[in-house]
Amino acid sequence: xxxxxxxxxxxxxxxxxxxxxxxxVFGNMLFKLKSYLKFVLHSTNEHDVHSPFVYDFVTKCLxxxxxxxxxxxxxxxxxxxxxxxxxxxxIIGNSSYETLIDDAFPNIAFNVFPADLIFIAHPTAKxxxxxxxxxxxxxxxxxxxxxxxxxxxxxxxxxxxxxxxxFNVSIDMFYCGALFRRKEQKKEHFTIRx
Numbered sequence: 720x721x722x723x724x725x726x727x728x729x730x731x732x733x734x735x736x737x738x739x740x741x742x743x744v745f746g747n748m749l750f751k752l753k754s755y756l757k758f759v760l761h762s763t764n765e766h767d768v769h770s771p772f773v774y775d776f777v778t779k780c781l782x783x784x785x786x787x788x789x790x791x792x793x794x795x796x797x798x799x800x801x802x803x804x805x806x807x808x809x810i811i812g813n814s815s816y817e818t819l820i821d822d823a824f825p826n827i828a829f830n831v832f833p834a835d836l837i838f839i840a841h842p843t844a845k846x847x848x849x850x851x852x853x854x855x856x857x858x859x860x861x862x863x864x865x866x867x868x869x870x871x872x873x874x875x876x877x878x879x880x881x882x883x884x885x886f887n888v889s890i891d892m893f894y895c896g897a898l899f900r901r902k903e904q905k906k907e908h909f910t911i912r913x
Contacts (some may be wrong), residue, residue: 747870754868758893762910771910772901773888776802781892781913791894791913792865793819796838796901798895799861805835809855812840813865840865842876851885856902862898867891881908 765777780802787797795815800808800820807828810817816838820827832855839846842864850856867877877896881889884906888899891910 729750732735750870751868754874755893756866758891758910759912762891762893762912764912768909768911770888770904770907770909772899772904773890773907776890776897777909777911781911787823791892792863793894795892795897795913796820796836796863797823799836799863800827803835803859803861807831807834807836809834809837811838811846813838816840835861836861836863838863838865841869842867842873842880844876844879847876847880851883856885856900857898858902861902862886862900864896864898865894867896868893 724844739807765774768774768777769822769852774776777853780798781795782861783802785796786794788794796816799805802826805827809830809832810820817829819827833853834855835857837850837856837860848865850862856862862880864877864880866873868874877891880886880898881896883890885900886898887901887904887906888897890899891908892913894913
């Protein structure tokens, strides 16, 4: 009588792939937890903001009531459009947001440059490098990046963009980040709880 082996090569490969996937999932969860704890330790609210421009943005936009969405990134995006009175918007990576924006702000023009507001759901170096020009981003534009602490790659992209001389103001809100090109302002970075 022949007994079938309990584990064959195919089942071993399947187990190994599952373990690698679990390691990646838990590794990513640990990365996000570590990032969030660092964020909480270094973040502040409007009381520690000494830039009038950023103070107004935090108090009149980010902390304005009512919330426009339970999704924090979408809430920030919708509040930014209203506060900045954006007329031209570029949405990259989440076409469902375009529909929501069109419903809430019917006079918005999409895919027009230079844009008042550019939202990138999942930023990559390639996408961002294609946007860094005065033809696409004017002095009062807002570049809103989603998922900036999603993984090590997006976090590094966020750090490089915040350090980039093209932008003068960067605001890390954990769920998303905002970059402003304001030539009249000195370079500053803020970490704000929302």
